[in-house]
Amino acid sequence: EIVMMQSPATLSVSPGERATLSCRASQSVRSDLAWYQQKPGQAPRLLIYGASTRATGIPARFSGSGSGTEFTLTISSLQSEDFAVYYCQKYENWPLTFGQGTKVEVK
Amino acid sequence: QVQLVESGGGVVQPGTSLRLSCEASGFFFSSYGMNWVRQAPGKGLEWVAALWYDGNKEFYADSLKGRFSISRDTSKNTLYLQMNSLSAEDTAVYYCARREERSYFNYWGQGTLVTVSS
Numbered sequence: 001e002i003v004m005m006q007s008p009a010t011l012s013v014s015p016g017e018r019a020t021l022s023c024r025a026s027q028s029v030r031s032d033l034a035w036y037q038q039k040p041g042q043a044p045r046l047l048i049y050g051a052s053t054r055a056t057g058i059p060a061r062f063s064g065s066g067s068g069t070e071f072t073l074t075i076s077s078l079q080s081e082d083f084a085v086y087y088c089q090k091y092e093n094w095p096l097t098f099g100q101g102t103k104v105e106v107k
Numbered sequence: 108q109v110q111l112v113e114s115g116g117g118v119v120q121p122g123t124s125l126r127l128s129c130e131a132s133g134f135f136f137s138s139y140g141m142n143w144v145r146q147a148p149g150k151g152l153e154w155v156a157a158l159w160y161d162g163n164k165e166f167y168a169d170s171l172k173g174r175f176s177i178s179r180d181t182s183k184n185t186l187y188l189q190m191n192s193l194s195a196e197d198t199a200v201y202y203c204a205r206r207e208e209r210s211y212f213n214y215w216g217q218g219t220l221v222t223v224s225s
Contacts, residue, residue: 043218
């Protein structure tokens with residue numbers, strides 16, 4: 001079973017700064033990787049799929065990169081509404097495993 | 108617009124069973140794979156189960172050990188999760204999610220809370 005590992009667990013960033021989140025797979029998942037954002041009390045929201053394609057309505061400050069086992073989600077200039085928990089998920093095969101999440105908090 | 112509305116959560120005793128429902132609207136239900144994802148209090152997301160778009164294949168997280176069963180009723184546009192032999196470790200918010208063709212989850216419900224406690 002492929003394990004998804006996210007780092008760091010918590011990222012402290014000031015508004016307007018760049019945030020870089022990492023997701024690593026224990027085996028290759030090709031580009032079959034998605035990123036989700038979750039705010040307290042809300043369901044997750046799809047941000048990125050195919051490792052680098054923004055979902056409908058997602059601002060351009062969110063970008064994804066990587067393939068195989070190493071992936072990155074970058075938020076170019078953090079806005080107040082971006083402070084949340086971010087999860088990666090692989091979907092190339094079963095099980096559809098999530099990473100443990102990275103919390104982006106205000107520095 | 109696509110809507111997924113879960114129901115059926117509540118407080119139940121250990122060892123009992125519970126069935127969750129997810130009513131779908133705004134899309135052709137029979138054409139999409141559907142999934143259940145759960146989130147224990149203060150924890151991350153855990154994929155639970157999936158039903159293939161044609162309803163003919165089911166997939167489950169190994170950790171469930173055969174206690175859960177996913178199904179659907181296309182006449183009611185409703186997805187179900189039958190949960191048996193519940194324990195405190197099953198306490199979580201349960202989300203249903205629509206899977207885009209063999210890939211990511213692009214629509215999620217608001218979740219229903221299941222609390223297993225004596």
